[in-house]
Amino acid sequence: MNDFDQTYLDTTDRRADDPAATGRLGVSPAVIKRLPRYYRYLRELIRQDKLRISSSELSRMMNVTASQIRQDFNCFGGFGQQGYGYNVKYLYVKISEILGVSRHFTAIIIGAGNLGRALGRNPMFAKRGVVPTAMFDVDPAMVGKRVGELPVFHMDQLEQYLAENHTDLAVLTLPKECAADAAYRLAAAGVRGLWNFTGSEFALSDFDVRVENVHLGDSLMTLCYELNLMHTEEERKK
């Protein structure tokens, strides 16, 4: 570690009184949605043993403007140093903190169908500090089995399980029709985040719960739109 790194890393909350620095104040959703991508690229830079990076170098890698990168990082109080750039590890740690990677949130998966089982075995959770602890289903053929490391319980045991095991978030991979009911039960039992793959859009106005909807079908359709556009244009040219 060179001299610079020493001084650089010694930035003990220079702006603790600035709400923006602690991530409390409203950071725009557009910025939030970009943070995980920064996280991925920084992880890769660390893997490559890169110590520092400038906003312009990162901008070339990620295909965004250097301006945007600096603006984004500054929403949280400035992680760089003029004339030097950003210390990769420090930046990675800071973004990890903002994203709660080190909190090690616990998760359960509701619905042990194809998608639920695929997600249950996915290393994605571990990479992001999320710990899956169990799966739930109503199918007697699944209940009592294990999916990878995860035990599969019956949905009837949900409330009991949640009372005994602190659970931060639930992944919803059950049929659309059961989604709203399951979401209500989870929220009522104190689960704070729902990662919703069901395609059902429900309201949980009584509870302080965050819902992240993943509409795989919507994503597929935007691709189909592009393909359709290509076809239409080609036909027009003829």
Place this chain on the structure above:
Amino acid sequence: MNDFDQTYLDTTDRRADDPAATGRLGVSPAVIKRLPRYYRYLRELIRQDKLRISSSELSRMMNVTASQIRQDFNCFGGFGQQGYGYNVKYLYVKISEILGVSRHFTAIIIGAGNLGRALGRNPMFAKRGVVPTAMFDVDPAMVGKRVGELPVFHMDQLEQYLAENHTDLAVLTLPKECAADAAYRLAAAGVRGLWNFTGSEFALSDFDVRVENVHLGDSLMTLCYELNLMHTEEERKK
């Protein structure tokens, strides 16, 4: 069908000369990303046998402004009728056309792991007019088997298969490390769309290929950000 419907549906390309009407001219990505959601809600309205809907009624259902709905639909030339609203079926057909649902795009799945197999059995494709035809993998234990209806071929057979079977898009569910290579082979063999679940971001500048990246991990992390924020705020209050 009432009198109105008759006249209404008889709108044979009133604006065929207007580029916006045919969807050729650049429609903003923000609008495109909302179309699949309209598609879903309209499908539901049809299921409920609803014949007409106004922008304000739809706005209440979907939690967006009526203004936005009218603006969005008007990017494609106006599907409504003053004083009446929108004919649900007509609107559904129009949006389906824009999204290419009736083209029946063919798809192959590259990577017969957990996620690939889960997607291969997912009814999502059928609902959106996409027809999966085969899966590919390098694992001898999978090659030759079937996943649901889909035969699993070896990756070595990819080019031959594509030469013999017209394929519009490929779903990438193989390991990150193999993604760029597979993407290049697919593009070179004429596949026009890639639905990329690998987390790898590759450039295919030599080809006219559309790539839709699905970063499940990024989605999970934005949820974690929200949860982390809740925790931080609660701790602050204490």
Place this chain on the structure above:
DNA sequence: TAGATTGTTAATCGATTAACAATC
């Protein structure tokens, strides 16, 4: 010190919302 690069303000761009005239 001189050079580099951030942090930050100002300018631009795009997307959303409001308003209302057109018209069914």
Place this chain on the structure above:
DNA sequence: TAGATTGTTAATCGATTAACAATC
């Protein structure tokens, strides 16, 4: 015709980019 609701223009809002002074 009168009422309703779109299509469309104008106003607002937010997000991105450009520019540059601060500073390491």
